[in-house]
Amino acid sequence: MDVAFWNREIETMDRQRLTELQVTRLRDTLDQALHTPFYRRRLEKSGIRSGQDLGRLEELRALPFTTKDDLRKSFPFGLLAVDFSEVVRLHSSSGTTGVPTVIYLTQDDLDRWTDLVARCVVATGCTSKDVFQNMMTYGLFTGGLGLHYGAERVGMTVIPIGGGNTQRQIRVMKDFKTTVVHITPSYLLHIHSRLAEFDTRPEDLSLRRAFVGAEPHSENTRKKLEDLYGIDAYNSYGLSEMNGPGVAFECVYKQDMHIWEDAYVVEIIDPATGEVLDDGQKGELVLTILTRRAMPLLRYRTRDLAFLHAEPCPCGRTHRRLSRILGRTDDMLIINGVNVFPSQIEEVVMAVPEVGTNYQIQVDKVGALDRLTVKVEIYPKMFTGDAALLDRLKARIAEKLRASITINPRVELHEPGVLPAFEGKAKRVVDNRQEM
Amino acid sequence: MAKQLTVFVENRPGRMKSVSDILLENRLNIWAFAIQDRGEFGLMKLIVDRPEQARLVLADHGFACALKEVLAVTAPDRPGNLDRLTTALLDSNVDIADAYGFVTPNDRQGVCFLEIKNATGVDLEAVVTAAGFAVLRDEDLYAS
Numbered sequence: 001m002d003v004a005f006w007n008r009e010i011e012t013m014d015r016q017r018l019t020e021l022q023v024t025r026l027r028d029t030l031d032q033a034l035h036t037p038f039y040r041r042r043l044e045k046s047g048i049r050s051g052q053d054l055g056r057l058e059e060l061r062a063l064p065f066t067t068k069d070d071l072r073k074s075f076p077f078g079l080l081a082v083d084f085s086e087v088v089r090l091h092s093s094s095g096t097t098g099v100p101t102v103i104y105l106t107q108d109d110l111d112r113w114t115d116l117v118a119r120c121v122v123a124t125g126c127t128s129k130d131v132f133q134n135m136m137t138y139g140l141f142t143g144g145l146g147l148h149y150g151a152e153r154v155g156m157t158v159i160p161i162g163g164g165n166t167q168r169q170i171r172v173m174k175d176f177k178t179t180v181v182h183i184t185p186s187y188l189l190h191i192h193s194r195l196a197e198f199d200t201r202p203e204d205l206s207l208r209r210a211f212v213g214a215e216p217h218s219e220n221t222r223k224k225l226e227d228l229y230g231i232d233a234y235n236s237y238g239l240s241e242m243n244g245p246g247v248a249f250e251c252v253y254k255q256d257m258h259i260w261e262d263a264y265v266v267e268i269i270d271p272a273t274g275e276v277l278d279d280g281q282k283g284e285l286v287l288t289i290l291t292r293r294a295m296p297l298l299r300y301r302t303r304d305l306a307f308l309h310a311e312p313c314p315c316g317r318t319h320r321r322l323s324r325i326l327g328r329t330d331d332m333l334i335i336n337g338v339n340v341f342p343s344q345i346e347e348v349v350m351a352v353p354e355v356g357t358n359y360q361i362q363v364d365k366v367g368a369l370d371r372l373t374v375k376v377e378i379y380p381k382m383f384t385g386d387a388a389l390l391d392r393l394k395a396r397i398a399e400k401l402r403a404s405i406t407i408n409p410r411v412e413l414h415e416p417g418v419l420p421a422f423e424g425k426a427k428r429v430v431d432n433r434q435e436m
Numbered sequence: 437m438a439k440q441l442t443v444f445v446e447n448r449p450g451r452m453k454s455v456s457d458i459l460l461e462n463r464l465n466i467w468a469f470a471i472q473d474r475g476e477f478g479l480m481k482l483i484v485d486r487p488e489q490a491r492l493v494l495a496d497h498g499f500a501c502a503l504k505e506v507l508a509v510t511a512p513d514r515p516g517n518l519d520r521l522t523t524a525l526l527d528s529n530v531d532i533a534d535a536y537g538f539v540t541p542n543d544r545q546g547v548c549f550l551e552i553k554n555a556t557g558v559d560l561e562a563v564v565t566a567a568g569f570a571v572l573r574d575e576d577l578y579a580s
Contacts (some may be wrong), residue, residue, distance in 0.1 A: 375476075378444060378500050385442030385502035387472055387479055388533075412476040415446040417498050 001252050003315045006122040006154070007115070010262050011317045018318060019057055021262055025290035026060065027051030033296040035081040038074050058059075060265060061276055065286065067297045071101040071241065080104055082294045085096040091240050092140045093339070104294040105238055110149070112291040113243040113399075116260050117150020120249030123258065123315070124209055124234045126180055128155030133178040133276045135187065136214065136337075137163045142244025143214050143337075147182045150246060154179070163337075166191055170198045177206040182245075182335035185217040185225060185233075185268050191338030192228045201428040202229050211236050213245060214337035221253075237322060241300055242287050248322045253314050263291045266320065267299070268308055271329040279310040280321070284329050303329045331429065335363060335370045340405045342429055345374055354382040358419040362430045370433060372409040374401060377416045438485035438508035438549060438577055443480040444500040453560070455480060455494065462493045468549060470536035475515065481536070483508075483549060506549045508572035511545040511565055515553045517569075521548065524567035547572070 005011050030051035046063050047053065054060070072077065080087070082104075089110055092102045105113065126132075132151045138144035144162060145174070151158050161172055169191060181188070188210055195202065207229055212222070213236035216372065227231045237257050238245035247262035247264060248257035259266050265288040267276045277283045285302045305328065309321040333340045342361055349359050356377035364371045376397065378390075394411045402408050420427045447452040452471075459466060459482075468483040484490045487503055494501045511517045517538075525532060530552050537548035552560065561571045 220523055380495060380498070380500035383483075383500035383502050385440075385479065387474060387503050390474065413444075413479065415444055415498075416453075416500055418446055 001333060002125060002315075002390060003252060004122050004125060004127075006119040011119060011123075011258075011319065013318055015038075015260070015318055018261055022265055022290065023054070023057050025262070026038070026057065026279065026288070027054055027267060029288070029290050029296045029298070032081045032293050033298060036074075036079050036296075037233075038078045039296070039298065046376065057265070058200045060288065060299065061267070063299055065274065065301050066297050067301050068101065068241075068303070068432065072099040075099055076102055079295050079297070080107055080222065081296055087294055088289035091142045091145075093240055101241070103243070106294045107241070107270070109243075109292045109294050112263070113146065113246060114153050116151040116243075116263055116291075117146055117246035117258065118153045120236065120246050121150050121154050121156070121211075123249055123251040124211070125252050126151075126154060126156060126209065129174050130154075130179045130209075131159065132156040132180045132182070133159045133161055133169070133173060133176075135161060135163055135169060135181055135183040142186050142238070142240045146238065147211065151180075156401060161185070166194050167198055169309060170200055171197065173205050173207065174200065179206050180209045180211070181207065182211040182213070184215045185212045185221050186215060186336060186368050188212065188225055188233075189221075193367055207227070207231050209234065211245075211249075213237065215334050216327075218324070235324065239302055239304075241297060241302075242289055245294065247287070249311065251315040251317060253335055255313065256309055258313070258319045259308075259316050259322045261319045264289055266322075268306070269301075271301075271305075279308045282307045282323075285322070301329075305329060312330065328434070333363060333429065333431070334359075335372050335407055338405065339406065340372075340406055344405050345401065346403050346428075347396060349351065349376050351376065352376075352393075352397055354379055354401070355397070356380070356416050358417075358421055360419045360428055360430060362432065364432045365434060370408055374409045375412040375414055375419055377414050377419055378415055437574070438483060438572060439503050440506040440549065440551070441482045441484060441487050441490050441494070441506060442502050443482065445478050445480050447475065447477050452480065454497075455482075455499070458493055458497055459490060462489065464490045464493070468536065468538060468547070470534070470549075472534065474579075481534070487578075499561065504551070505512040506551050507560055507564070507575065509548045509550065509569050510572055511546045511548070511569045513539045513546050516547070517546060520567055521564070521569060524563050525550075525552075528558050528560075528563045530558055530560070530563075559580060 086106045087104045087370035088107045089105045090102055091102050134148050135257050136143035139203050148158055148160055208231055210231055210233045212233050222233045234250040236245055237248040250257050267286040268283040269286050271284040285304045285306050288298050305326045306323045345361055349355050356379040358377045360375040362373040397411045443455055465485040470481045472479040492505050493499055531554050533551040533553045535550045551574045564571050
């Protein structure tokens with residue numbers, strides 16, 4: 001198998017040197033973190049007044065975790081470690097309880113992120129000859145722009161088409177002989193189901209590879225995608241708090257994702273106790289970013305469950321590999337690649353006066369795509385008996401939800417008292433999706 | 437004017453019966469009804485002998501329900517009468533949001549209940565009477 005590198009020195013660096021590099025970068029990161037009010041307080045409590053106070057890498061484990069809630073509480077500038085004028089880009093995610101989170105990057109930060117993405121892309125065998133159709137959403141979401149810049153740096157021809165509009169996606173794939181796509185697994189399956197409608201067979205396309213991400217999926221789904229299109233599909237992992245895509249990516253051997261340890265200190269912890277687990281043990285992924293000056297994050301709890309492999313990969317890369325994401329430690333739903341917290345939905349529907357006290361969230365598979373249904377109870381005192389008003393109420397709730405979570409839901413109105421009453425979050429979410 | 441009781445009912449087996457059970461328990465008499473299907477729910481529209489009491493007992497059982505004034509029109513059972521009525525309403529620029537009716541079997545009298553929209557400033561009774569029909573009044577409908 002042909003193995004290519006973007007940065008052979010770093011990607012194949014021996015483990016001891018890699019650890020030394022991590023320590024050097026971690027000290028710089030601590031110095032940088034001390035510029036923020038949030039970390040200065042925390043680090044000084046842990047006895048760290050300068051990066052030099054950290055001796056061995058393991059001493060990182062003595063520091064407290066950073067959580068999504070910390071990010072919300074620090075919004076908008078509490079974790080900014082440089083002068084705002086140095087920031088060249090920000091990405092933001094909608095809040096789970098109304099307060100969003102934001103990530104800042106300087107030009108150097110952006111260059112380092114782009115470099116990591118370039119590594120990922122080259123690891124799958126892509127070259128400057130490839131035509132890359134980026135079907136991920138652009139904008140505040142990091143999925144689109146992250147891969148865009150990395151692919152450009154490798155010299156690929158980038159088509160920044162973004163998500164949706166299946167007919168145009170298929171036409172553009174044919175017009176420009178697209179060889180690589182970046183897409184969610186469910187959307188790639190959906191496009192296949194509609195090829196015939198646009199008089200296209202998979203063999204009419206020039207597609208060779210797909211980067212699939214933003215949605216956990218199984219080995220079976222990968223096989224299915226590869227068989228349907230006759231391509232190689234590569235799993236990828238990223239989250240906006242750690243820049244976005246490019247945190248971990250599969251190489252041509254497709255045996256789980258190399259996680260770039262020169263850029264991230266990787267830990268797997270027991271989500272209940274916070275104790276650090278050994279390689280091979282399933283737990284919550286905790287990441288410390290080492291390459292972002294504008295906004296350092298130390299021991300960030302991703303809420304994603306996975307495990308690490310330490311055995312060498314045939315490709316020669318020494319960076320450990322991350323398993324597929326096996327679940328979440330919170331109640332986050334991923335719907336057509338978009339992260340949705342039930343609390344976001346709750347906040348919207350409970351603010352509508354015509355809605356009663358109970359609601360239910362249902363997710364189904366319709367074809368290859370996810371469908372979100374939000375069921376609400378009507379509030380008897382606001383009921384007028386007018387059917388047109390009820391239709392308008394449904395439309396209004398759907399529009400408010402779309403504005404908050406960017407997904408267009410189906411809204412159903414129900415009689416008061418028929419939806420399960422509030423008894424913990426589990427009952428409010430009914431996920432009927434089966435493995436694709 | 438006649439009072440229509442609109443009840444929001446979940447679209448699942450047994451829900452209509454729950455409504456009729458409650459009305460029966462309270463000795464309420466249903467004169468006319470219609471159901472508007474809206475997918476996951478339906479709107480059950482009832483004309484009963486004691487509308488306010490029916491609303492209270494259903495609300496007591498947790499139902500979302502509301503009373504609304506509707507136009508109750510009587511006409512002899514003769515071809516063309518509905519057409520005459522709808523023509524008269526159209527000429528007065530009022531909209532019919534919903535309507536249901538029946539013919540009494542013995543005296544061949546048609547009764548029609550109409551939910552009217554955009555009737556502000558229109559004397560509905562005058563329009564109906566001019567077309568040759570009668571509007572049922574509270575004293576015709578409800579015992580004191």
